[in-house]
Structures are given as C-alpha cells and as structure tokens.
Amino acid sequence: xxxxxxRHSAHLPGLVRRxxxxxxxxxxxxxxxxxxxxxxxxxxxxxxxxxVAIAATSLNFILGYGGMAALGHAGFIGVGAYTVVALxxxxxxxxxxxWGSAAVIAGLAAAAIGAVSLRxxxxxxIMITLAFAQMLYYLAVSLRxWGGDDGYGLYTPLEMGAWLxxxxxxxxYWVVLAIAALIFALFSRVAHSRxxxxxxxxxxxxxxxxxxxxxxxRLKLAxxxxxGAVAGLAGGLLASHNAFVSPSLMHWTQSALLxxxxxxxxxxxxxxxxxxxxxxxxxxEALKMHTDYWHWPLGVLLLLVVFHAPQGVSALFERRAGKxxxx
Amino acid sequence: xxxxxxxxxxxxxxxxxxxxxxxxAGLTLVFGIMDTMNLAHGSLYMAGAYVAARVHEASxxxxxxxxxxxxxxxxxxxxxxxxxxxxxxxxxxLVQVLATFGIILIADDxxxxxxxxxxxxxxxxxALAGPVQLLxxxxxxxxxxLLICAGLAVAFGLYLLVNxxxxxxxxxxxxxxxxxxxxxxxxxxxxxxxxxxLGAGLAALAGALMAPISSVQIGMGEAILIPALVVxxxxxxxxxxxxxxxxxxxxxxxxxxRAFLPPALRAVLPPAVAADLGPALAGISMYVLMAAVLAxxxxxxxxxxx
Numbered sequence: 001x002x003x004x005x006x007r008h009s010a011h012l013p014g015l016v017r018r019x020x021x022x023x024x025x026x027x028x029x030x031x032x033x034x035x036x037x038x039x040x041x042x043x044x045x046x047x048x049x050x051x052v053a054i055a056a057t058s059l060n061f062i063l064g065y066g067g068m069a070a071l072g073h074a075g076f077i078g079v080g081a082y083t084v085v086a087l088x089x090x091x092x093x094x095x096x097x098x099w100g101s102a103a104v105i106a107g108l109a110a111a112a113i114g115a116v117s118l119r120x121x122x123x124x125x126i127m128i129t130l131a132f133a134q135m136l137y138y139l140a141v142s143l144r145x146w147g148g149d150d151g152y153g154l155y156t157p158l159e160m161g162a163w164l165x166x167x168x169x170x171x172x173y174w175v176v177l178a179i180a181a182l183i184f185a186l187f188s189r190v191a192h193s194r195x196x197x198x199x200x201x202x203x204x205x206x207x208x209x210x211x212x213x214x215x216x217x218r219l220k221l222a223x224x225x226x227x228g229a230v231a232g233l234a235g236g237l238l239a240s241h242n243a244f245v246s247p248s249l250m251h252w253t254q255s256a257l258l259x260x261x262x263x264x265x266x267x268x269x270x271x272x273x274x275x276x277x278x279x280x281x282x283x284x285e286a287l288k289m290h291t292d293y294w295h296w297p298l299g300v301l302l303l304l305v306v307f308h309a310p311q312g313v314s315a316l317f318e319r320r321a322g323k324x325x326x327x
Numbered sequence: 328x329x330x331x332x333x334x335x336x337x338x339x340x341x342x343x344x345x346x347x348x349x350x351x352a353g354l355t356l357v358f359g360i361m362d363t364m365n366l367a368h369g370s371l372y373m374a375g376a377y378v379a380a381r382v383h384e385a386s387x388x389x390x391x392x393x394x395x396x397x398x399x400x401x402x403x404x405x406x407x408x409x410x411x412x413x414x415x416x417x418x419x420x421l422v423q424v425l426a427t428f429g430i431i432l433i434a435d436d437x438x439x440x441x442x443x444x445x446x447x448x449x450x451x452x453x454a455l456a457g458p459v460q461l462l463x464x465x466x467x468x469x470x471x472x473l474l475i476c477a478g479l480a481v482a483f484g485l486y487l488l489v490n491x492x493x494x495x496x497x498x499x500x501x502x503x504x505x506x507x508x509x510x511x512x513x514x515x516x517x518x519x520x521x522x523x524x525l526g527a528g529l530a531a532l533a534g535a536l537m538a539p540i541s542s543v544q545i546g547m548g549e550a551i552l553i554p555a556l557v558v559x560x561x562x563x564x565x566x567x568x569x570x571x572x573x574x575x576x577x578x579x580x581x582x583x584x585r586a587f588l589p590p591a592l593r594a595v596l597p598p599a600v601a602a603d604l605g606p607a608l609a610g611i612s613m614y615v616l617m618a619a620v621l622a623x624x625x626x627x628x629x630x631x632x633x
Contacts (some may be wrong), residue, residue, distance in 0.1 A: 063421075068423055069420070071424075116618070119401075119627060120621065122420070123358075123364070123560075123564065124560065124621060124625065124626075126364075126420070127556060127557070127560045128617075128618065128621060130553070130612040131615075131618060133615055134553065134610075134611075134614050135611045135615075138606075138607050138611050139607050139608030139611070141606070141607070141610065142603055142604070142605075142606040142607035142610065143607070144602070145601055145603070177523050215354055224595065225429070236560070252553055253549060253551075256366070256424070256428055259421070259425075260425055260428055261426065263421060263422075263425050266427075269419070292439075293436045293439065293440060294436075295432040295433070295435050295436040296432060296433045296435075296436035296437070298429070298432050299428075299429040299430060299431070299432030299433035299436070299488070300427070300433065301431070302425055302426060302428060302429030302432070303411065303426055303429045303430075305424040305425065306415075306418075306422055306425050306429070307414065310418075310422060
C-alpha cells in the first residue's frame with residue numbers, strides 16, 4: 001500500500017527538521033482560526049494540553065534520559081500551584097512573579113526531596129518519591145487557610161503586564177504556548193548536550209559513570225531539581241488556567257497519569273511527552289463527550305501499547321519516517 | 328485521654344494492620360517472586376468488597392458473601408493472570424506500571440457498569456451488630472473483634488502454608504532466588520499462577536471484611552494500594568514475615584496518629600495551628616515511618632533476598 005519511493009521521501013529529512021516550526025505555527029494560529037469553525041471551546045483545551053505537556057516534558061527528561069522513575073511528579077505541580085495561591089493570598093497580582101516563584105519554590109522542594117530520594121535505587125526510588133508526594137498531598141488537604149480539601153478559587157486573574165492583558169482575549173494562550181515551546185526546545189537541546197549524554201550514561205550504567213569520575217549524584221540531583229522547577233512552573237500555569245487549586249492536583253493517580261502519558265508517547269524520545277499528553281487528553285475529551293464509561297477504552301489502549309508498541313507511539317512514527325527516509 | 332480510649336485505639340490499629348497484611352501479603356509475594364509491580368492489586372480488593380456487600384444484601388448471609396467474594400475474585404484473577412499478567416513477568420517495572428494502571432481503569436469502569444456510581448452501604452452481619460464487653464468500661468464492637476480474629480487466623484494459616492508445605496517451600500525458593508529455583512526444576516509458571524491467585528484471594532477477603540466498616544466505592548482500591556505498598560517496602564519486598572510486622576506497625580502508627588496526635592497538639596499549640604497541623608501529621612505519619620526505616624535499613628526490615 002506504500003507509495004513508491006519518489007520525490008516526497010527525498011524531502012523527508014528536511015520536513016522532519018521543519019516539523020517543530022510547523023507545529024508551533026499551527027498552534028499559534030489556532031486561537032485566530034478557531035472561532036471561524038466554532039471551536040472556541042478547544043482553545044482552552046489546547047492550553048491545558050500545553051501546560052500538562054510542560055510538566056510531562058520535564059518528567060520525560062529525568063525518566064527517559066536520566067532513568068529516574070519518579071512517581072511523585074504531581075507533587076511539584078502542586079507545590080507550584082500552591083505557591084501561586086500563597087502569593088495571591090498575600091496580595092501579589094503579578095503573574096510573572098507568581099509563576100517564577102512557583103518554579104523556584106518547586107525547585108527548592110525538588111532539591112530537598114531529591115537529596116534524600118536519589119540515595120535509593122529502583123523500586124525504592126519509586127516508592128520514596130511517591131511517599132514525599134503523598135506528604136505534600138496531606139499537607140495541602142489539612143491547610144484550611146488555603147481551602148484544605150475543598151480547594152482555593154483564584155477569582156481575579158493574575159496580571160501579565162499592561163500591554164499583554166488588554167491585547168487579545170487569548171493572550172494567556174500564547175504566553176503558555178511560548179513558555180511550552182521554550183521549555184521543549186530547552187530540554188531537547190540539553191538532552192543532546194554533554195550533560196544530557198552524561199545523564200544517559202548514568203541511566204545505562206551508573207557504576208561505569210562513577211568509575212569514569214562523573215559526579216553521578218550531583219548530575220542526577222541537578223536534573224531532578226530542573227524537572228521539579230519546570231513541573232512547578234506548570235503547576236503555577238495550571239492554577240491560572242483552572243482559576244482553582246485543590247489537593248487533587250497532587251493525588252498519586254495524577255503522578256501515575258503523568259508517567260503513563262510520557263510512556264504512551266515514548267520514553268526518552270523528543271516528541272514523547274507532548275505527543276503522549278495530546279493523545280491521552282484528546283482521547284479522554286472525545287470519550288467523555290460520548291459516554292460515561294470513558295476509562296476502560298483508555299485502559300485497553302495502555303494494554304495495547306504495552307504489548308504492541310512498547311517504545312511508545314512516537315516510536316511508531318519514527319520507525320515509519322526512518323524506513324521511508326532510508327529508501 | 329484515658330487508658331480505655333488508648334486500648335480501644337490500639338485494637339482498632341491492630342484490626343486495620345491485619346487487614347493491611349492480607350492485602351500486602353499477596354502484593355509482596357507477587358513482587359518478590361515474579362518481580363512484578365501490580366498496581367491493580369487494589370482493584371481485586373475492591374472486587375472482593377463489592378461482591379461481598381451485594382451477596383450479603385441479597386442472601387442475608389454474611390459468610391456466603393465472604394466466600395463468594397473470595398471465589399469470584401480468585402476466578403477473575405486467574406483469568407487476568409492468564410491473559411495479561413503472565414506476559415508482564417519479564418518486562419520492565421515501568422511497563423508493568425503502565426499495564427496494571429490500564430487494568431485499574433478497566434476495573435473501575437466494569438464495577439461502575441455492574442453496580443453503579445453510588446457508594447454501597449455494606450451492613451455488618453446482624454449477629455455481630457452489638458458490642459462486646461471486653462473489660463469493665465470497654466465495650467468493643469464485636470464485628471471489629473471478628474476482624475482481628477479472622478486476620479490473625481489467616482496470618483497463622485499463611486505462615487503454616489509458606490513455612491510448612493511443599494508449595495510454600497517453592498514460593499520461598501522463588502522469592503529468595505528465582506533463577507536458582509528455575510535451575511533446580513521448579514515449574515515457576517505454576518507457582519506464579521498459584522501465588523497470584525492466592526494474593527487475589529487474600530485481597531478479596533480483606534475487601535469483604537473491610538466492606539462493613541469502610542465505604543464501598545469506586546477508587547477504594549487505589550486508596551488502599553498506597554498503604555499496602557508502604558507496608559511491603561517497610562517489611563522488605565518478598566518477605567511475608569516482614570509484611571506482617573510492617574502491616575501491624577503501619578496500622579498502629581496510622582491509627583494512633585489519627586487518634587492521639589490532634590489532641591496532643593491541641594494541648595501544646597494554639598488551637599488554630601493545631602487544627603491544621605494535627606490531621607496533616609496524622610496523614611503523613613506512615614510515610615515518615617517508611618522514610619525512617621529506609622534510611623536505617625534500605626532493603627526493609629526483613630530483606631527476602633540475602
């Protein structure tokens with residue numbers, strides 16, 4: 001059924017190189033064309049996908065490249081979101097200050113948690129990151145000043161600066177898109193830097209990297225902190241997106257979902273995280289529209305991925321692109 | 328806070344700990360022997376609770392409810408093992424997380440389709456509705472007493488099974504060195520299937536027994552899974568004895584934390600602070616326990632692999 005080799009496949013490598021810009025352009029244009037097709041509702045949906053993709057990209061970095069199977073990443077999202085709540089409660093109205101602080105505080109939390117957790121291996125690392133996220137969850141549940149179990153509503157949107165706020169109804173969308181694109185480019189770049197290669201070396205053979213004289217613990221901790229900070233930034237953005245923050249952001253199933261989405265897309269692959277998030281959330285959205293029983297098809301999908309596409313969905317595309325490019 | 332109250336809370340902690348043990352025993356064996364992380368273990372617990380609650384309601388026989396809950400769940404688990412779990416044994420832990428998370432999603436929808444979204448109210452058996460006068464001034468619900476007795480009996484039975492029978496010997500051999508057991512001619516496939524079914528039966532029993540004193544609802548499996556995982560990590564993955572000790576520890580610490588910490592904090596801190604901090608610390612206590620144990624003994628209290 002395949003097209004015979006021809007002009008198209010010869011241009012493919014160039015297309016692959018330009019693909020990120022194409023995707024970026026399409027996403028940037030979406031809020032402008034959406035009203036023409038009656039898709040305004042989906043602008044908010046795409047915004048959520050982008051925010052979750054930021055968090056998933058950071059998890060993909062430490063898990064896919066660093067081999068750190070953290071089952072508590074939603075904890076950092078929660079720290080970021082509650083940082084925004086704390087600042088709003090204290091009277092701060094600048095979005096940049098709030099989101100920046102979200103990243104910094106989550107990074108500090110990641111430094112403390114990572115310093116303890118990274119001394120363990122394998123299943124014990126999974127469990128101890130989970131335990132810390134659970135501690136943060138229960139802390140949020142019991143802090144009644146910030147809403148406790150019921151959550152906290154952010155009634156007035158944060159201000160992004162005079163010229164941004166009034167410019168267009170969808171300014172927040174473009175801000176999120178810009179941040180997501182920056183984060184994605186940054187992690188893609190770092191993954192192929194000296195540091196990224198060292199991290200992959202640690203993933204594949206930690207003993208050898210120690211023997212080679214790499215400061216393994218510090219390298220891992222640096223990655224863990226960066227990922228935590230980025231997840232915190234996503235949490236801060238999510239707080240603005242939902243205009244609401246509740247402890248359920250940090251529930252362990254959220255951490256598991258993040259992991260599942262990254263693996264669905266493709267662990268340690270450049271497009272794995274955004275692809276997995278987009279696919280999962282789009283399916284969830286579509287299924288919810290048609291049925292109350294939207295969990296089980298997603299469950300079946302996970303089993304299919306495990307048994308038929310263990311490298312994730314993006315690997316399927318890569319394989320096809322690779323085959324066609326090779327011809 | 329008098330001695331009676333303390334004693335009552337300790338008994339509650341013991342009961343909760345024993346139920347945790349029933350769940351954790353299967354989890355730790357599956358983990359220790361098959362090196363398989365089964366997040367869907369909580370779903371088997373949920374299945375047990377639902378079947379027991381509905382059969383009890385329909386037939387007015389609590390014992391029949393418990394028996395059917397175990398039987399149905401073991402049958403479901405056997406199918407699950409045959410179709411999915413068997414193909415996961417040699418895979419990566421993360422892949423197992425992915426697949427068993429998928430099973431959780433499917434199980435939650437199946438339960439919703441059969442029994443609806445609303446939580447079930449499971450009733451205690453009529454014969455055990457009243458309290459028993461344990462000591463002078465200490466009435467204790469007789470159902471919770473049954474829970475403790477049943478938990479202890481099953482734990483003892485499991486101890487005999489693991490330590491004094493041939494299949495138990497194979498199970499222990501698999502837990503301490505799976506590869507060597509294979510070399511010595513143990514048919515690991517059969518042992519795996521047996522262990523998975525056994526674990527499912529114990530989880531279902533815990534679900535059936537816990538149904539009357541907890542809410543039977545979708546998501547109960549996910550809620551109990553985390554404490555059970557904490558138990559097996561504290562006890563040492565693969566060790567049934569470790570799971571027993573750790574389950575009692577976690578049950579006691581969790582119950583004591585909820586019962587004693589808030590009043591204790593109220594005594595020393597301003598009320599507003601204490602009201603915030605008490606529940607937080609109580610919820611956290613079992614995780615602090617786990618972190619402390621791992622800091623001192625990184626492989627848990629009773630490492631199964633020498």
